[in-house]
Amino acid sequence: MKPALVIAAHGSHLNAESSTPTFSHADTIRATGAFSEVRESFWKEEPAFREGLRTVDAEEVYLVPLFVSEGYFTEQVIPREFRLEGWDPDLWESDGTSASDASLTAGDTGQTVHYCGPVGTHDSMSDVIVQRAKSVTGDPDVGEGFGLAVVGHGTERNENSAKAIEYHADRIREMDRFDEVQALFMDEDPEVDDVTDFFESEDIVVVPLFIADGYHTQEDIPEDMGLCEDYREGYDVPTEVDGHDIWYAGAVGTEPLMADVVLERAADAGADVSGAIDQVRDRTRGADPATGD
Amino acid sequence: MDDTRVEAFADAAADGVDFDGIEAQVEGDSYTLSTADGTTAEGSVAALADVDPAVERYVTNWYFWHATAPQAEPRWAFLRWLEGADEHAVPERYDRLDGGVTTTWGELAVTVELDADGDRVYDLRHEADRGVDADDLDRYDDPVAARELAKHDERDRYRPLKTAPTLQTGWVFPELDPAALVETVHAFYPATVQNWYRERQGDLDVTHWHETTQRQTGIYGVVKTWDRGEGYEHVNWVAEACCDDSQCLKRREWEYDGETDLDVDGGDGEFPCREPCSVVITAARQWTKIESEQPRTYEFELTPSEKEQVEEIVDAVADGRVDDIREADIYDGANRYRARFLRAKLFDDEGNFDGVPTED
Numbered sequence: 001m002k003p004a005l006v007i008a009a010h011g012s013h014l015n016a017e018s019s020t021p022t023f024s025h026a027d028t029i030r031a032t033g034a035f036s037e038v039r040e041s042f043w044k045e046e047p048a049f050r051e052g053l054r055t056v057d058a059e060e061v062y063l064v065p066l067f068v069s070e071g072y073f074t075e076q077v078i079p080r081e082f083r084l085e086g087w088d089p090d091l092w093e094s095d096g097t098s099a100s101d102a103s104l105t106a107g108d109t110g111q112t113v114h115y116c117g118p119v120g121t122h123d124s125m126s127d128v129i130v131q132r133a134k135s136v137t138g139d140p141d142v143g144e145g146f147g148l149a150v151v152g153h154g155t156e157r158n159e160n161s162a163k164a165i166e167y168h169a170d171r172i173r174e175m176d177r178f179d180e181v182q183a184l185f186m187d188e189d190p191e192v193d194d195v196t197d198f199f200e201s202e203d204i205v206v207v208p209l210f211i212a213d214g215y216h217t218q219e220d221i222p223e224d225m226g227l228c229e230d231y232r233e234g235y236d237v238p239t240e241v242d243g244h245d246i247w248y249a250g251a252v253g254t255e256p257l258m259a260d261v262v263l264e265r266a267a268d269a270g271a272d273v274s275g276a277i278d279q280v281r282d283r284t285r286g287a288d289p290a291t292g293d
Numbered sequence: 294m295d296d297t298r299v300e301a302f303a304d305a306a307a308d309g310v311d312f313d314g315i316e317a318q319v320e321g322d323s324y325t326l327s328t329a330d331g332t333t334a335e336g337s338v339a340a341l342a343d344v345d346p347a348v349e350r351y352v353t354n355w356y357f358w359h360a361t362a363p364q365a366e367p368r369w370a371f372l373r374w375l376e377g378a379d380e381h382a383v384p385e386r387y388d389r390l391d392g393g394v395t396t397t398w399g400e401l402a403v404t405v406e407l408d409a410d411g412d413r414v415y416d417l418r419h420e421a422d423r424g425v426d427a428d429d430l431d432r433y434d435d436p437v438a439a440r441e442l443a444k445h446d447e448r449d450r451y452r453p454l455k456t457a458p459t460l461q462t463g464w465v466f467p468e469l470d471p472a473a474l475v476e477t478v479h480a481f482y483p484a485t486v487q488n489w490y491r492e493r494q495g496d497l498d499v500t501h502w503h504e505t506t507q508r509q510t511g512i513y514g515v516v517k518t519w520d521r522g523e524g525y526e527h528v529n530w531v532a533e534a535c536c537d538d539s540q541c542l543k544r545r546e547w548e549y550d551g552e553t554d555l556d557v558d559g560g561d562g563e564f565p566c567r568e569p570c571s572v573v574i575t576a577a578r579q580w581t582k583i584e585s586e587q588p589r590t591y592e593f594e595l596t597p598s599e600k601e602q603v604e605e606i607v608d609a610v611a612d613g614r615v616d617d618i619r620e621a622d623i624y625d626g627a628n629r630y631r632a633r634f635l636r637a638k639l640f641d642d643e644g645n646f647d648g649v650p651t652e653d
Contacts, residue, residue, distance in 0.1 A: 013572060016444055016451035023440060044571050046455045047483035050500075051567075054487045055479065057365045076510060108498075 002036040003114075004058035005029060005266060008049060008078050009066040009211065011042030018212045019045055021253045022066055028259035028284060034276035035062075043073070049081035053109045060112045062266040066253070068120030068152070068209050069164040070099050083107035084115055096160040097121040097167045101269030114269040119253075119261045120209060121164045122268075126171040131257045131285065133178075133205040136237060136249040140286075143177035146247075147201035151192050151208040151221065154185030162188065165209055178205075186220060193224045196242040203238070203245045211253035222248060256284035294349050295410065298356040299342045305359065312358070314383050315351035329382055350387045353411025361412050361471060367490035368475045376405050376413070395423065398563060399482055399542040400460040403474065415474040419462040430465040436473050439466070439480035454572050455482055456542045456562075485543070485564035492546075492565050500568035502528050503550040506577070513574055519581040525549040527584065532557040535573050536566070539612070593647040595639075602626035602635060 007026055012018035022040050030038040041052030053061065063082065065074050070092075079087035084104040091102035099117030106113050119125060129150060134140050150172070152165030162185065169183035179201045184192040195204060206225065208217045219231040227235035227248055238245035252258070260280045263273050302310070306319040306326075314329030325335040326344075328351050334344050344352070362372050373379065375396050376386060387407065393416075395404040402420040405413050422430055433439070446452050446459040466477055478486060491497040502525070506516045519527060528549050536545040536559065543566035545559035559566075569577070595603070605626030609615050618625050625631065641648045 013453040013575060014451070027437065044575075045453065046570075048571060051484040051488070054491075055484050072511060080508065080510075 001058055002034075003060035003062060003271060004037040004039065004056045005035040005262075005271075006039045006041055006052050006056060006061055006063050007066050007262060008041050008052065008063060008082070009043075010073070011045035012212075012214065013044050015212075015214045018214055021212050021251070021258065024254075024256070025066070025259040025262055028256065028280055029262060029276065032273075032276035032279050034263070034271070034273045043077065043081075049078060050083075050108075053082060053106050053111055053113070056109075056111070058111070060114070061106075062114045062116060062269055062271050064116045064262050064265045065118040066211055066262070067118040068211060069158070069161045070094060070096055070118060070121060071158040071160045074099070074118050079104075079115065082113065082115075084113055087115070092117065096163040101265075103269075114266070114271070116265040116269050119258065119265060120211075121167065122261050122264055123171065124261050124264045125209075125252075126168045126175075128255050128257045128261060129168055129172060129207050129209070129252055130175070130177065132207045132249045132252045132255045133247075135255060135286070135289065136205060136207075136247050142205070144179065145201060145203060146178050147180040147182070147199035147204040148172060148178040149182050149184050149192070149195055149198070149204060149206045151184050151186070151206060153210070153216065154188035156188065168209065186216060186224070191224075192221060195225050195246065196244045199244065202243070203247065205247040205249060207249045207252050210251040213251045213254055217251045250289070254289040256287035256289065257281070259284055294342050294344070294352060296342065298353055298360075298410070299338075301356055301360055302352050303338045303341060305355070310355060312355050313351065313378070315348070315355060330384060347384065350411065351383050354383050354387070357412050363472045363475060367487045368472075370490050370493065371475060371478075371486045372405075372413070372471050375403055375415075398478060399456060399485070400458060401478065401481060403478070413471055415466075415469040415471065417466040417469060417474060417477055418464065419460055421462045422465065427465050427467045430463055433464060433466050434468070436466075436469075436476035436480055439477045443481050454541060454570070456485070456564075457540065458538070458542050482542075482564065488567055489564045497546065497565055497567055499546050499565075501547045501550045502531075502555075502569055505547070505569045505574070509574065513578055516574065516577045516581045519577065519584060525553060525555065527580070529555050529557050531569075531573060531577055531580070532559075534611075535576060536560065538562065541566070589652060591649050593649060595647070598626075599635060599639070602631060606632060 007022055009019060009022040019042060026038045026040050036058045037056055039052060039056055041047050041049055043049055047055055065078055067073050075089045083106055085107045086104055092099035099121065101114050101116045103112060103114050133142050133148060150165050150169045153161060155161050165183045169181050173181040180199055182198045184190050184195060186192055190198060195206060208221055210217050222228055222231055222235055225246060226241045227239045227246060238247045260277060263277045263280055267273050267277065303319050303324065306317040306324060310317040315326060317324060317326035319338060322338050324338050324341055327333045328348060332345060332347050334348055362369055376390060376394050378386065381389060390405060390407045393404045393406045395402055397420050400420050402418055402423050404416040408414050418430060442461060442464055443455055444452060447461045452459055469477060475486060488497060503520060506520050509516050532545060532555050538560040542562045543564055544562035546565045547568050548554045609618065609627030615627060618628050622628050623630060639647050
């Protein structure tokens with residue numbers, strides 16, 4: 001029997017669209033037939049993390065967290081709730097952005113679980129951020145004359161949260177595609193509120209490294225950047241702020257190419273999905289974002 | 294009977310078949326068989342396709358359960374349960390299935406019927422839509438569509454709890470195959486089939502309140518402080534608030550701990566709830582914070598009717614009755630005009646009840 005894929009995501013009690021990208025990416029991967037089953041499992045929705053594995057028949061499971069950074073969820077909550085026996089963060093030997101995979105046994109079901117690092121820190125996430133910039137500008141060659149801001153939540157409590165953002169900003173800077181690349185944050189310096197202070201370029205693409213659109217990406221960040229006074233009024237893409245055109249992209253996790261990152265995570269852990277990766281890249285480059293209705 | 298079914302049955306019978314009332318053997322080119330209702334037959338395997346129609350039912354039934362239905366045990370058992378396979382022998386079961394057998398699962402109604410080949414076709418809809426012509430309902434065929442239907446209630450409000458008794462009506466999946474039926478049920482009520490099956494097998498793993506709260510960390514770690522081994526009255530309140538049939542269709546199987554049952558009934562749902570869910574834990578976090586406050590004494594002046602009105606308002610909100618109160622039903626204490634009058638009369642500009650400030 002082929003192995004199964006389980007995608008672990010946060011979900012929400014309050015926001016109906018929080019889980020939409022998870023389902024969309026799962027559907028994309030399901031359509032490739034690379035896994036016997038593809039299941040979604042949530043911290044705040046059902047099926048719960050605690051019961052995610054028992055809905056899966058396969059003896060071997062690739063478990064991919066649809067989270068932005070390593071930290072509390074990937075190191076404590078998911079291993080505990082999925083009952084991964086013998087889990088220790090040291091198994092990942094990670095510096096905060098380099099977690100790949102660790103194979104463990106699930107106490108709930110006895111399945112072999114290849115527990116993968118989060119999607120947000122995978123190298124191919126840099127490509128998704130660039131793809132998001134292409135999607136929002138409608139320009140497949142976007143780069144020259146543009147600045148790119150990769151935006152994270154940032155938190156004093158977990159240094160890995162900022163590491164993931166800086167990691168991708170550095171990688172994209174090295175691509176030499178955009179005139180300027182900056183890592184900005186909501187809750188720590190440098191702050192996204194002052195986005196135009198950090199760029200010479202007239203055009204700035206702003207891509208939040210968030211999994212789903214919700215309160216932060218739809219309300220806080222647009223208002224903080226001055227795209228609108230009140231998020232309910234909406235804003236144009238681009239909107240002119242302080243003489244710059246801000247191309248605000250919304251959550252990168254809604255980009256259809258994210259399904260590729262999930263597959264890359266499973267591939268790094270040993271899943272035989274090379275054909276599926278090609279299919280997904282073909283299908284999702286330039287596809288509409290998974291923002292739900 | 295088509296060749297596929299005959300060949301598959303003959304292949305299996307080479308090792309002996311004994312399933313749902315049919316016993317069969319194939320040796321070389323010959324078969325022998327007998328059924329629970331006393332029919333026997335023998336002959337060449339080539340002639341097996343022309344067996345008595347009474348026997349044919351057993352053969353197509355064998356084929357369905359071994360070649361068509363999902364072979365994963367929980368799903369298989371669920372599909373068997375839906376058609377009463379353990380209670381009704383094949384001839385009687387087929388007679389019933391010809392007319393359609395309907396079972397409810399939460400708010401879902403599943404009707405199973407036979408198709409021309411002896412396979413099963415499932416109709417899935419809201420139980421409130423039983424008896425409605427399928428043409429009068431919105432038709433869906435893909436299990437994925439159930440995700441969207443389950444997401445919002447009749448008034449388009451988000452349903453964070455999939456097993457809340459607020460499933461919208463007006464839709465039908467009229468022709469699902471067995472695998473798609475179980476997938477669709479999963480989309481409406483995730484993991485319920487698996488937990489129901491475990492319970493039937495006697496190995497449902499229940500995690501009680503105490504154990505669940507003790508494993509919480511992060512912002513939920515605070516609920517541990519509400520659990521100091523000083524009785525469980527607070528957990529009764531939680532269960533009464535959240536785990537009543539009026540709020541969730543799962544049957545609560547978790548208690549305070551392995552030795553201490555709660556005093557509140559767990560409900561009548563078909564599928565079990567094996568531990569406090571994320572909605573309960575999130576609510577418990579809030580109650581933990583609120584319950585850590587020390588009581589104070591406030592003095593209010595209320596007429597007897599005003600006191601009763603406050604009680605009626607709490608009741609109406611708690612029972613979700615607010616939207617059912619008629620616009621001009623001034624006799625109901627929770628009527629909006631009555632509530633607005635109370636506010637106009639008794640609240641000061643800061644929103645203090647009876648002008649009494651809230652003190653920490």
